[in-house]
Amino acid sequence: xxxxxxxxxxxxxxxxxxxxxxxxxxxxxxxxxxxxxxxxxxxxxxxxxxxxxxxxxxxxxxxxxxxxxxxxxxxxxxxxxxxxxxxxxxxxxxxxxxxxxxxxxxxxxxxxxxxxxxxxxxxxxxxxxxxxxxxxxxxxxxxxxxxxxxxxxxxxxxxxxxxxxxxxxxxxxxxxxxxxxxxxxxxxxxxxxxxxxxxxxxxxxxxxxxxxxxxxxxxxxxxxxxxxxxxxxxxxxxxxxxxxxxxxxxxxxxxxxxxxxxxxxxxxxxxxxxxxxxxxxxxxxxxxxxxxxxxxxxxxxxxxxxxxxxxxxxxxxxxxxxxxxxxxxxxxxxxxxxxxxxxxxxxxxxxxxxxxxxxxxxxxxxxxxxxxxxxxxxxxxxxxxxxxxxxxxxxxxxxxxxxxxxxxxxxxxxxxxxxxxxxxxxxxxxxxxxxxxxxxxxxxxxxxxxxxxxxxxxxxxxxxxxxxxxxxxxxxxxxxxxxxxxxxxxxxxxxxxxxxxxxxxxxxxxxxxxxxxxxxxxxxxxxxxxxxxxxxxxxxxxxxxxxxxxxxxxxxxxxxxxxxxxxxxxxxxxxxxxxxxxxxxxxxxxxxxxxxxxxxxxxxxxxxxxxxxxxxxxxxxxxxxxxxxxxxxxxxxxxxxxxxxxxxxxxxxxxxxxxxxxxxxxxxxxxxxxxxxxxxxxxxxxxxxxx
Numbered sequence: 001x002x003x004x005x006x007x008x009x010x011x012x013x014x015x016x017x018x019x020x021x022x023x024x025x026x027x028x029x030x031x032x033x034x035x036x037x038x039x040x041x042x043x044x045x046x047x048x049x050x051x052x053x054x055x056x057x058x059x060x061x062x063x064x065x066x067x068x069x070x071x072x073x074x075x076x077x078x079x080x081x082x083x084x085x086x087x088x089x090x091x092x093x094x095x096x097x098x099x100x101x102x103x104x105x106x107x108x109x110x111x112x113x114x115x116x117x118x119x120x121x122x123x124x125x126x127x128x129x130x131x132x133x134x135x136x137x138x139x140x141x142x143x144x145x146x147x148x149x150x151x152x153x154x155x156x157x158x159x160x161x162x163x164x165x166x167x168x169x170x171x172x173x174x175x176x177x178x179x180x181x182x183x184x185x186x187x188x189x190x191x192x193x194x195x196x197x198x199x200x201x202x203x204x205x206x207x208x209x210x211x212x213x214x215x216x217x218x219x220x221x222x223x224x225x226x227x228x229x230x231x232x233x234x235x236x237x238x239x240x241x242x243x244x245x246x247x248x249x250x251x252x253x254x255x256x257x258x259x260x261x262x263x264x265x266x267x268x269x270x271x272x273x274x275x276x277x278x279x280x281x282x283x284x285x286x287x288x289x290x291x292x293x294x295x296x297x298x299x300x301x302x303x304x305x306x307x308x309x310x311x312x313x314x315x316x317x318x319x320x321x322x323x324x325x326x327x328x329x330x331x332x333x334x335x336x337x338x339x340x341x342x343x344x345x346x347x348x349x350x351x352x353x354x355x356x357x358x359x360x361x362x363x364x365x366x367x368x369x370x371x372x373x374x375x376x377x378x379x380x381x382x383x384x385x386x387x388x389x390x391x392x393x394x395x396x397x398x399x400x401x402x403x404x405x406x407x408x409x410x411x412x413x414x415x416x417x418x419x420x421x422x423x424x425x426x427x428x429x430x431x432x433x434x435x436x437x438x439x440x441x442x443x444x445x446x447x448x449x450x451x452x453x454x455x456x457x458x459x460x461x462x463x464x465x466x467x468x469x470x471x472x473x474x475x476x477x478x479x480x481x482x483x484x485x486x487x488x489x490x491x492x493x494x495x496x497x498x499x500x501x502x503x504x505x506x507x508x509x510x511x512x513x514x515x516x517x518x519x520x521x522x523x524x525x526x527x528x529x530x531x532x533x534x535x536x537x538x539x540x541x542x543x544x545x546x547x548x549x550x551x552x553x554x555x556x557x558x559x560x561x562x563x564x565x566x567x568x569x570x571x572x573x574x575x576x577x578x579x580x581x582x583x584x585x586x587x588x589x590x591x592x593x594x595x596x597x598x599x600x601x602x603x604x605x606x607x608x609x610x611x612x613x614x615x616x617x618x619x620x621x622x623x624x625x626x627x628x629x630x631x632x633x634x635x636x637x638x639x640x641x642x643x644x645x646x647x648x649x650x651x652x653x654x655x656x657x658x659x660x661x662x663x664x665x666x667x668x669x670x671x672x673x674x675x676x677x678x679x680x681x682x683x684x685x686x687x688x689x690x691x
Contacts, residue, residue, distance in 0.1 A: 002036040004046060004072070009035060011071040012053055020056045027052055032352040038341060043138060062143040069147020077155050085156060092153050092161075092181070093191035096122045096132055100258050101275040118145075119259035121271050122181075129182040130190050135174060135259040142168065142177045149181070160184045174260055222249045224265050253278040308335045376513045377441055377457050380505065392504030398455035399467040399541055400501070400515065400523040401440075403474060403494040405448040406532035407615050410622050411483055419484045424448070427490070430477045437587050438470040443515050453515050456503045464498050464541045465549025468574055471496060471535045473586045476606055486618060489611050495526035496574075497538040522563055526571060529561045533612045535574040536561075542572060552578040576603040 012021050024030070028049060034041075054064030077085065088102060089095040103117040118136040125131060134145055146163045153159045160183065167178040183190060209230060213219075217234035227246045241247055250263040256277040261267050268276075308331065311317065321328045369381065376384075383390050405411070405427075412420060431450060435442055440454040452470065455463030471494045479489045499519035506514050522538065530536040536558060545553060555572035562568045577585060582602025 002034070002039045002041060005035050005041070005049060006037065007072045007075045008049060008053060008068055010075060011068060012057075014071075015067075016057060024052055024056055032355050036348055036352070037344065061140070065141065065143040066147040069144040069149075070151040071147075072144075073148050073151035073155060085152070091190060091192045092157055092159060093122055093124060093130055095152065095156065096120055096130070096149070097271070097274060104257065104275060104277075119257060119261075121258060121261075121274065123270065124191050128189065128191075129180055132179040132181055134177045134179065137173060137175070137259075139170070139175050142179075145177070146179070149179075159188045159190070171260075176260065220249060226250050226263070226265060252280060254281050307331070307338070376505075376511065379457060380513060384505075384511065390505050392502055393457070394500065394502050395456055395459065396500055397463070397498060397544065398453055398501045398515075398519070399463045399496060399498040399544070400519055401452040401454070401467050401471060401494060401496050402523050402527050403450050403452075403471075403492050404527065405478075406491055406493050407619055408448045410486070410615075410618060413622070414485050415483065423481060423483070423490075426481060427478060431474065434470055434473045434477065434586070438466045438473075440466065440470055441513075443513065451515075451520075453501070453503075456501060456515060461548040462545075462550075464496075464544035465551050467496055467498075468535075468537065468541070468545060468553060469551065469577060469580070469585050471574065472577060472582070472606070475533070475535060476582050476586055476602065479606070479611070488614055488618065491533040491611060491615060493527060493530045493532055494535040495523050495530050495537075496535065496541050497523040497526060497569075498541040498544050522569065525563050526561060526569075529558075529571070531573075531612075532615060537572050537574050539570040539572070551580060554578055575607060582606065 012024065028034075030049075034045075034049075050064060050068065051061065054061060057064065059067065088098050097120070099120045100118075116137050118134060118138075120135075121133050123131040123133075132149070134142065142165055146165070149163055150161050153161045162182050162184055164180045165177060166180050167176075169176045181190065207215075213230060213233045213236070217232035220231045220235065221229045223229055226248045228241065228249055231241060235241065239252065253263060255261050255263050255267075256279050258271055258274055258276070261271065263278075311331070318328055318331065380390060411423070415423070428445065428450075431452075432442070435452060438454065439458065439460065440452050441456060443451040443453055445451070452467070454460065454467040454470070460466065475492050475494065478492050481490045482488065483490060497519055499517070499522070501515050501517040501519050503513065503515050506512050526536050526538060537555065542553075542555065545551070554575040554577075556575055558571045558573050560568045561571050
């Protein structure tokens, strides 16, 4: 049942973390349709859910079942079943003997399903313990039963139990388990005996047997040997029972429930407080009585079902039942539960639909926020939602990083637009993962240029160390991408500078988080002086990292760079982090190599000159190709002009000859000529050359 799924989910929400529950949902692909209260699910799905939950919680199969059994009892106790459970019996022995009947009642009235439930019966031992027999068509659930029994005894009767499984067997797909139950406290009893007061009962029979069989037409009375002593008039007629030849009841009937129970006198005594369901062993033809006037009296008793719909079909109403007949209450209760069940089902479906819509809305909201606030920090987004005023803030020191892709024109000219877009998408995804890892913030991106800041809006003392590790990680990760067609790894130019900045929100419709100040301008200038595949770092960033960072970096002196007409700054090329490997910087685990080999191999490739020279050679080749193409274009243009000029001269000479032959001069200085077919060969006027 979905009820079990709901209880297990409730257990996981209480006992486990959100991450654990999310892992289980992803593994089993759970949704709200897996938790419908009265829906019947295959046993395989339920067992798989239980096994996965146990694995995530670090519990064995038996431990998770026992824990689930205890929580199941707590759940039903707190959710409307307390009064019903309290009214079943006065002690543990009576409760366990009545559980089978309770299952039948709940399955038929509450859930209205055809699930084969378990069966229980208990035997009392002389030492005060109980031997409990458990039958079920489902295997390996004995520890679930143990958890339920222990918790039920504690909640209902305040008796803590020790339950021990002593035997387990299986016969014809029916599993049989035997438990020994004893109280942990000596003063607690599992079975309470009551002294029934003796009253003076007269031996006078107040009703005759003839009247008794008429009043109770469906009763059966049998002795210890299972021979029928007498039965109701209806059964006697319909089963053709004769009072002359004795008949055994187990020759006619067999027990359906309790499970694995034979129709013997001993079995009936053991299941004294249990409801029995019998069925006839062999099909029979109902007896027909013919009256003296040849009119048949069949169907003396009408078979009535316990639903209102069946009564209406038979044209029978509740008023037709006697007031003392309990069947009236059963029908009313059944109809009430059926209506309630329909309403609950509709309510669950509505709730599930609302949850789906809410999840979809939340997902769309997250996507919308990612688009709208892509370049805005989370805390600023929260303040904007709460409609708080956000003023520009000055930060005494932060580190700015600007990077771009050198030789980007080669990539554009070589690759198709789709290939360029796919490449840039992969690169930017790499940027974003490393930016989050180093608690930095993306300010803006334009084409191949990326601007990142660290220490804003959350102030950090180690912003310089983080931004330099980020630069090393970016340089390494981008080298893993290969440009299509030319098959060269990507390079970056990165510049880093630290200093005071001002950060704030600009715009109203399309909000942006901007970083302003001379620090940004200096970082832009440094980028123009950076060589491809290198990280240029200002002296301010180096000093800040030496002061606050625990990492030790290796630099190569570049020299002074002119920032403006009056200012210059000392710069360095960042080579490596002496305390961290490339894998540690990029947050990639690699257990196959030791730390020293990782540092050596990673940084040797990071600072390799072979990739830089390959790109320089590609740049030279591209420039040569462009120069050749330009030359060919110029040659083609001059050749076309010369050929057109020669053609015009030829046409002029031909027109002049035709004029001398066919035309006479009118001293106008203007002439036209025509071809033989009448079409004008020279469309504009030509000036005569006066000889």
